[in-house]
Amino acid sequence: MRLSRSAHAGKLSVSKYLLTILLLAGFVLGTWAGLLLAARTPKSPAVLEHEPSYRYETYRASDGTLLHTMRTSPDRIHLLPIATNVTETKEYGINGGFFWNGDLLSIAVADDRPLKGEPHDYGSGWSNIDMPKGTLVWDKLAGRFSVQIVEAANQLRVSDRKQYWAQGGVSMSLPLGDQWRKQASAEDMPLMDERRRRSGAVYDKEGVVWLVVSDKAVTAAQFRQAILETVNPGKLEDGIFLDGDGSSQMRTEEVRLQGDRRAVYQMIAVIRPHSDR
Incomplete structure (x- = not known):
């Protein structure tokens, strides 16, 4: 048909x-x-490699103090033993705690292991030598920062001793107002009222951390006030002073601050994608 x-x-x-x-x-x-x-x-490694690991910013306080800062997340912080100037390493970051003749005088611990040697060894990073001092602690399991005044790492209060890092220094006592000076003196902060370059680490209520180095020599009070005034004003929770003067050093893609070119023996590094190195 x-x-x-x-x-x-x-x-x-x-x-x-x-x-x-x-x-x-x-x-x-x-x-x-x-x-x-x-x-x-999950995102491919190529995409992850281009995600920023830190944000570099500068802030100028009302008194003229200039701060160089690295804003990052606590999971990108990596405490490292070194024996050179921070700017001579391949890492991005700033100087860490106090030292003498290569021995670490401030706590520098990751997952209950000091950076150099064994727990309780002198100069290993297990202790704040001589007295309890302000120590910045990131508790990974709890997802929170704290500043704890302790003498040794075994005194730190954390959720899991295999999931934290701790950097010693001197308490900045941001919530204490004018009483911060009394606490810093109790922790034997060196050269507090002299004009020296300064380094520190502070964090806010959201768990963001800033690594901070002053551009010029200032007193501890000027440094602290400049941070309060310019770094996420009104939202910082606390922080610590780190070693300073010639030890105040920073290396980023944008800037290299050498201090007085001396070698330091510990740094706070920011983990970054392999392609950036």
Whole structure:
């Protein structure tokens, strides 16, 4: 039986319509599947390598004090033993705690292990030598910072002793107002009222951490006040002073601060993608 031309044309029209519907359905299903796969697939290393590991910023206080800062997250902090100027390393970061003749005089511990030697060894980074001092602690399991005044790492209060890092220094006591000076004196802060370059680490209520180095020589009070005035004003929780003067050093993509070019023996490094090194 032969179809009329009109019937044949109608049949072709229906076939094209069905084909169009099938193509559209396939496109929608394919798009949906692609979106679902993308949502469940981690970012590729190439994408991760281009995510910023820190933000470099400068702040100038009302008295003219200039601060160089590295804003980062606690999970990107890596405490390292070194024996050179921070700017001579391949790392980005700032100087750490106090030292003498290569021995670490401030706590520098990661997952209950000191940076140099064994727990309780002198100069290993297990202790704040001589007295309890302000120690910045990141409790990874709890997801929070604290400043704890302790003499040794075994006195630190953390959720899991295999999931934390701690950097010793001297308490900045940001919540204490004018009483900060009394606490810093009790911790035997050196050269508090002299004009020296300063380094420190502070954190806010969201768990963001800033590594801070002054551009010029200032007193401890000037440094602390400049931080309160310019670094996330009104939202900082606390922080610590680190070693200073010629030891105040920073290396970033944007700036290199050498202090007096001396070697230091510990730094607070910022973990960054391999492609940045």
